[in-house]
Amino acid sequence: MNMTMDMMKGAMSASEMPMQGMDMDMMQECMEALSACMQACVMCADSCAGEGMGRCAAMCSDGADVCDTMMRMMLRTSGYDMQVMMSMMQTTVMMCRACSAECMMHAEMSEACRMCAMACDQAVMAMEKMMGSMKEMMPAG
Secondary structure, rough: HHHHHHHHHHHHOOOOOOOOOOHHHHHHHHHHHHHHHHHHHHHHHHHHHHHOHHHHHHHHHHHHHHHHHHHHHHOOOOOOOOHHHHHHHHHHHHHHHHHHHHHHOOOOOOHHHHHHHHHHHHHHHHHHHHHHHHHHHOOOO
């Protein structure tokens, strides 16, 4: 992820963007948590589908898609709209919480579900930390 962060730092310092001034270490932590969550969700969805747990498989598939979309939005350094980013982050947190809750119902019998729930919880913590720092950057009004 270092190459990605190096590219983002270069892009952010080269222009005046809404996210200029963002803590890049926090952003990297968030993107790594989202990536891990997306991967865990994909693998858990596959496992749950094979075990006949359709709701969990669907929830994990949705979680993977939301995390992937959030990461891709964060990579588009020139097109940030702070209100849209905050809304998407809140959506990602809600999706990860729902996925974690579903997976926790199966965690005792499924290692994939247990690990997916943990990855979702880590993504929630990283997103909430980042959202807290972004509140200062939100436009007044």
